[in-house]
Amino acid sequence: MGALDGVRVIELAGIGPGPFCGMMLSDMGAEVIRIDRVGAVKGGDPDQPPVGVIERGRRSIGVDLKSPEGIEVVLALVEGADMIFEGFRPGVAERLGVGPEECLARNPALVYGRMTGWGQEGPYASAAGHDINYIALAGALAHMGRADSGPVPPLNLVGDFGGGGMYLAFGMVCALLSARTTGQGQVVDAAMVDGAASLMGFFHGFLATGFHKPERGVNTLDTGAHFYDVYQCLDGSYISLGSIEPHFYAEMVEKLGLDPERFAPQFDQTQWPALKAEIATVVAAKTRDQWDTILAGSDVCYAPVLTIDEAVTHPHNVERGTFVESAGLIQPGPAPRFSETPGAISRPPAHPGQHTDEILAEVGLDAAALRASGVVA
Numbered sequence: 001m002g003a004l005d006g007v008r009v010i011e012l013a014g015i016g017p018g019p020f021c022g023m024m025l026s027d028m029g030a031e032v033i034r035i036d037r038v039g040a041v042k043g044g045d046p047d048q049p050p051v052g053v054i055e056r057g058r059r060s061i062g063v064d065l066k067s068p069e070g071i072e073v074v075l076a077l078v079e080g081a082d083m084i085f086e087g088f089r090p091g092v093a094e095r096l097g098v099g100p101e102e103c104l105a106r107n108p109a110l111v112y113g114r115m116t117g118w119g120q121e122g123p124y125a126s127a128a129g130h131d132i133n134y135i136a137l138a139g140a141l142a143h144m145g146r147a148d149s150g151p152v153p154p155l156n157l158v159g160d161f162g163g164g165g166m167y168l169a170f171g172m173v174c175a176l177l178s179a180r181t182t183g184q185g186q187v188v189d190a191a192m193v194d195g196a197a198s199l200m201g202f203f204h205g206f207l208a209t210g211f212h213k214p215e216r217g218v219n220t221l222d223t224g225a226h227f228y229d230v231y232q233c234l235d236g237s238y239i240s241l242g243s244i245e246p247h248f249y250a251e252m253v254e255k256l257g258l259d260p261e262r263f264a265p266q267f268d269q270t271q272w273p274a275l276k277a278e279i280a281t282v283v284a285a286k287t288r289d290q291w292d293t294i295l296a297g298s299d300v301c302y303a304p305v306l307t308i309d310e311a312v313t314h315p316h317n318v319e320r321g322t323f324v325e326s327a328g329l330i331q332p333g334p335a336p337r338f339s340e341t342p343g344a345i346s347r348p349p350a351h352p353g354q355h356t357d358e359i360l361a362e363v364g365l366d367a368a369a370l371r372a373s374g375v376v377a
Contacts, residue, residue, distance in 0.1 A: 002029020003341040007082045010035060011058065014087030017164030018115045019054045021085060024169040026057030027334035027343040033359055034060045035074060036352035041377035044351030053331045055349035062353030062377035069375040071097040076363045078103045078110060083172050085113030090120045100187045110185040111175040115168050119191035131159035138196035147217030163195025226276035227252060230305055231283035238305035239283065239291050252300045256282050353377045
């Protein structure tokens with residue numbers, strides 16, 4: 001009984017941020033039905049589900065989206081749904097016949113979510129792109145990295161998942177609340193370039209005050225400061241320090257055994273490179289485990305820099321149950337957490353088309369006839 005229990009969502013299968021949005025909604029209790037293209041249906045053993053973590057929690061039906069009969073199947077599902085979302089290029093859903101106009105005609109209270117990189121309009125709207133391109137145009141990528149190197153893409157976390165999938169999920173739930181009050185559905189246009197730009201709002205403010213310089217790698221939070229960076233240990237692994245506030249900074253100086261007088265000018269940026277070099281020398285004299293013994297649990301603002309495998313077994317994450325096992329695969333559990341309606345992984349990832357017959361039966365369609373004609377698989 002998650003917070004979205006009773007909400008039915010139709011997902012037109014895509015990659016990256018769309019499936020991540022579907023996972024978020026499913027983890028919170030929504031029933032998500034993924035519509036895969038018939039060409040993606042290859043069979044598969046239900047007892048051996050795929051390993052795509054962000055594909056978890058939904059059933060799948062295989063539909064020929066290029067046939068009128070297939071589009072009618074989608075619209076039949078839309079009639080009983082609360083939300084639908086797609087991640088096509090602008091205009092593709094309309095050409096298929098499952099755009100907002102067709103879907104809202106069948107279900108006026110429907111929330112129609114759209115996930116794109118550039119948005120539904122603009123000079124770049126019809127161009128191909130990926131996370132790295134969207135965060136570049138949003139003014140985010142230029143500020144990530146060290147002063148002596150080019151910009152460093154932060155995996156595809158900022159565009160695809162942060163600025164894309166999470167903003168789409170948030171927008172759709174907001175629109176659902178509105179629809180339940182007004183009875184009127186609407187379109188949610190989630191563009192990754194917009195989301196990434198929104199995530200940079202904090203730094204727009206900092207730039208306006210002059211506290212943050214436009215140059216990369218010279219500021220407090222972008223590896224410019226000696227008290228906010230990662231440092232290599234004797235064993236080749238790393239620790240992270242984030243001792244921004246003066247009382248945290250003082251504790252860092254004390255626990256690292258640094259000279260308080262030498263490190264007193266915390267925010268004198270002319271001193272940062274030299275102070276950083278001194279900290280690097282000190283940290284390199286001990287292993288990560290040794291620093292963990294000294295710093296863990298303190299107010300230094302410290303954590304060891306862990307790999308995925310190491311994070312799974314860290315005592316803090318184990319105690320909180322941050323990672324869970326589902327269908328034999330260790331993976332992040334649902335987030336955030338709720339006191340009364342906790343999220344849950346409802347089912348493992350589905351093979352494309354795995355639940356075609358049962359989903360069609362739920363909306364009163366003849367699965368055998370549709371399958372015989374190639375409309376579904």
